[in-house]
Amino acid sequence: MILGFDIGSSNSSCAYWDGNTARMIEINASGATMLPSVITIADDQVYIGQEAIEKGRQYPDFMFRHFKRRIGERWNDEEDTGYQTCAGPDGMLHFRGPGSTTYSPVEFYSFLIGAMVDAANAYLAPHDSVTGAVLCVPADFTPAQNEAVKEAARLAGLTDFSLIEEPVAAAMANGADGKKARRYAVIDLGGGTLDLSAVATGGGYIRVVGKNGIRNLGGEDWDDRITDLVVNLFRTETGTDLALKDAPMIRIGVEAEAVKKRLSDKQETTFRIDDVDRTPEGVALHMIYKIDQRIFEDITSDLRERITASCKALIADIKRDDPNFSVNDFHEVWLVGGMTRCPSVRQTVTDFFRKAPKKDGVPEQVVALGAAMKAAIIEGRRPDVTVANVTNHAFGIETVNNVPAILIPRNKSYPFEEKFVLSNPEEGQTELSIRWLIADQAKASQCELIWATELPLEPCDAEAARVPMSIKMDEAGKITIRCLDQAYEGVG
Numbered sequence: 001m002i003l004g005f006d007i008g009s010s011n012s013s014c015a016y017w018d019g020n021t022a023r024m025i026e027i028n029a030s031g032a033t034m035l036p037s038v039i040t041i042a043d044d045q046v047y048i049g050q051e052a053i054e055k056g057r058q059y060p061d062f063m064f065r066h067f068k069r070r071i072g073e074r075w076n077d078e079e080d081t082g083y084q085t086c087a088g089p090d091g092m093l094h095f096r097g098p099g100s101t102t103y104s105p106v107e108f109y110s111f112l113i114g115a116m117v118d119a120a121n122a123y124l125a126p127h128d129s130v131t132g133a134v135l136c137v138p139a140d141f142t143p144a145q146n147e148a149v150k151e152a153a154r155l156a157g158l159t160d161f162s163l164i165e166e167p168v169a170a171a172m173a174n175g176a177d178g179k180k181a182r183r184y185a186v187i188d189l190g191g192g193t194l195d196l197s198a199v200a201t202g203g204g205y206i207r208v209v210g211k212n213g214i215r216n217l218g219g220e221d222w223d224d225r226i227t228d229l230v231v232n233l234f235r236t237e238t239g240t241d242l243a244l245k246d247a248p249m250i251r252i253g254v255e256a257e258a259v260k261k262r263l264s265d266k267q268e269t270t271f272r273i274d275d276v277d278r279t280p281e282g283v284a285l286h287m288i289y290k291i292d293q294r295i296f297e298d299i300t301s302d303l304r305e306r307i308t309a310s311c312k313a314l315i316a317d318i319k320r321d322d323p324n325f326s327v328n329d330f331h332e333v334w335l336v337g338g339m340t341r342c343p344s345v346r347q348t349v350t351d352f353f354r355k356a357p358k359k360d361g362v363p364e365q366v367v368a369l370g371a372a373m374k375a376a377i378i379e380g381r382r383p384d385v386t387v388a389n390v391t392n393h394a395f396g397i398e399t400v401n402n403v404p405a406i407l408i409p410r411n412k413s414y415p416f417e418e419k420f421v422l423s424n425p426e427e428g429q430t431e432l433s434i435r436w437l438i439a440d441q442a443k444a445s446q447c448e449l450i451w452a453t454e455l456p457l458e459p460c461d462a463e464a465a466r467v468p469m470s471i472k473m474d475e476a477g478k479i480t481i482r483c484l485d486q487a488y489e490g491v492g
Contacts, residue, residue, distance in 0.1 A: 002132035002160070002379055003120055004169070004371025007112050007149075009068040009218055010191025010257075010338065012037050014116045014133075015368040016124070017376035022173065022369040027119040034364065035115060037191070039064045039108045041097040048115045053254070060246040062097055064108060066220050069192045071105040071152070072145030109152035117156060132160030134371040134378070138188075139165045139195040139392050140213040142438060142448065143477060162378070162476075165392075167197030169370030170336040171206055174361065178204045182331045185314075187307075187349055187357070188367070190337035192218035194307065196314045198330075209321070210411055211392045212314040217306055219260065219339040225299045226256035230271050230289055238285060240277055248276050252287070259291060264341040268292040297344045304348045311352045317411055333357040338364045390414065395450075395471070395479075396439035400425050404439035404447055408471060417472040422483075424465040429457050432467060436481055436488070451481060451488040 003025070005014045011034040014025045024033040027049075040052035042059040056063025064083065075087035075094065084096040094102040113133070120130050137149055146163055153161045167186040176184065181202035188195040194217040198210035230252065235241050242248045255273055262269040271291055275284040318325045335357045339345055350356050361369075376382040395408040407420060424432055432455045437447035457465055472480040481488040 001124065001128045001130060002134060002375035003130055004134045004136070004164075004368050004373070004375050005113065005116055006136045006166070006169075006368035006371060007068065007109060007116075008037055008190050008337075008367075009066050009193060009220065010037055011035060011364065012112050012116055013365065013368045014120055015365070015372035016120070017372050017379075017381055019381065022372040022376075024365055024368065025116075025120045025123050027116070027123075035112070035119070037065065037068065037112055039067075039103075039111055041101065041103065046111055048111055057247070057250060059098075060250040063250065064095055064103075066192050066218075067095070067105040067108045069216060071109055072142065072148035073105070106148050106152045107155065109149065110155035113153055113156035113158070117158070132375070132378075133158050133162075134169075134375045135161055135163050136166045136169050136367050136371050137163050138193045138213065138215070139167050139197055139208075139211045140193065140215050142393060143450075143479060144448075146477060162374075164371055164374050165195075165197070165208070166336065166367045167195055167199065167211075168206065168208060169367045169374065170334060171197075171199045171201075171370065172373045173366040173370035174332075174334050174358065176201050176206050178202065178206050183209075183329055185330045185333045185353055186336060187311075187333065187340065188213075188336035189307070189339040189345060190218050191220055191339070192216070194218065194310060195336075196310055198314060198318055207413075208390050210314050210318040211390065212310050212317060214306060214310055217303065217310075219257070219337075221303055222260050222300055222339065222342070223253060223256045225303070226259055226271070226291065226296070227252050229291070229295070229299055230256070230287055233289055234276075234285075234287055238277075240285070242277060245277065248273075251276065260296075260342070261338075263291070263293060263296050264343070293343070300344070304344060307345065307348050308352055311349075320409075321411070327353055330355070334366075335363055336366050391473070394439040396437055397422075398435040398437060398444035398447075402444050404437050404441070404444045406439050408473075410440070414473040414477065415475050417470060419468065419470045422465075422467040422469055423463045424457060424460065425462060427462045428459045429465070430459060431455060432457050432465065434469075434483060450479070453483060453486050453488075455483055455486065 003014050003016050013034050015022050027035050035049045038052040040047040040055040040063040042055050047055045070093050073093045074091055086094050088094040088104055094104050097103055117130050135149055137146055166188050170186050178201050184199045186197045193215055195213040197208055200207045200209045231242050251273055259269055259271050271289045273287045276287050277285045315327055333353045340363045390411045390413050394406045394410040396404045396406040399405050434453050436451040439447055441447045469483045
């Protein structure tokens with residue numbers, strides 16, 4: 001059986017199609033459907049999920065969370081990830097484990113996928129087992145990050161898998177079947193990322209017509225604000241800076257997340273950790289602070305402003321192709337991800353879209369359920385729905401003035417093949433340098449490089465050379481670039 005997998009920044013889950021509807025897989029005997037996306041390396045073992053959280057209290061330096069943000073990234077020694085990092089053999093980001101061990105985010109991802117496969121096999125036995133997977137990815141992931149997710153699936157032992165963007169999966173779970181002409185806004189705010197998508201349906205299609213998002217905005221940022229608040233209060237009261245002590249900060253982070261969740265349906269709660277630290281004389285120190293909605297909203301107001309800014313950018317993207325489009329043209333607004341339970345987040349979305357979001361379903365489950373529906377389509381067990389997708393990044397080449405020339409705009413429907421002709425900017429050039437970029441930045445030097453090549457030229461007047469080039473993206477998002485007899489095939 002092909003299952004749908006949602007590997008999230010905070011929690012992971014999977015679902016299956018039972019013949020009539022999509023259902024969540026229970027990952028343990030207690031009936032839980034969410035596996036904490038936490039890895040702890042200790043005692044020459046890899047601990048996953050709740051076991052990793054418990055073990056991480058003893059080994060806080062080797063408890064890894066929120067690594068979804070880092071998958072497919074190159075190592076940058078100037079970036080603070082919160083962990084000790086290094087460059088792997090391929091130059092990609094690796095986390096330092098105990099001793100001389102290192103682990104990439106891809107490996108951590110594979111551990112989560114493997115654990116979910118094991119749980120699913122146990123749940124489905126003896127009547128069925130996992131034969132493949134539909135893996136969800138954020139809409140804002142780069143081609144390189146999508147390929148990294150595929151590599152994680154391979155490391156987990158899967159050979160039959162495909163990807164689906166999280167907002168598309170959410171649309172399917174919310175009932176989008178392509179039959180009625182409708183427009184939907186999908187707001188996906190999870191533990192680590194914000195993904196916004198505009199989805200249009202009709203004529204048997206589900207079509208993503210606009211995307212925006214923030215890779216580094218999610219529930220952990222709300223957790224951090226609570227953490228900063230209580231640490232500062234504690235420092236003022238006691239003179240002790242707990243931010244310098246790893247073990248207490250682990251406990252504070254766990255309680256901050258719990259407080260955030262309680263404030264989803266309570267006006268006030270207590271942040272409490274007993275014996276969080278000791279005085280030099282050995283006297284126990286406790287953290288006990290009342291936190292209400294007013295305080296919580298105040299310390300997170302700038303995070304909600306970032307949500308609004310991303311919503312505005314989404315509308316602006318759509319208007320480039322449809323100048324008459326307005327926010328009022330959405331028929332429904334759908335919320336995805338645990339952070340959308342937060343009352344102030346819901347109100348921010350309501351204020352922008354001028355309508356209350358749909359309340360049906362469990363926000364943390366809809367992505368996995370939608371992926372399970374896609375899995376059933378692949379297996380031929382439910383009617384097909386055609387998903388037409390668009391590029392989530394602009395693609396182009398570097399010019400002589402360090403400005404990227406955008407050849408493929410963001411939100412372009414694929415598959416496609418486009419042909420261009422390049423010329424020489426200077427007289428007498430003997431070669432033409434081509435640098436193909438993910439052109440999302442104002443300066444080419446700030447853009448992610450996909451492919452670089454040097455093409456020989458016969459010397460001629462400036463702009464006289466004519467070098468044909470083609471760019472192709474297939475149904476799976478694979479890029480093929482051809483210049484004369486040279487070619488690049490990959491994902492970036």
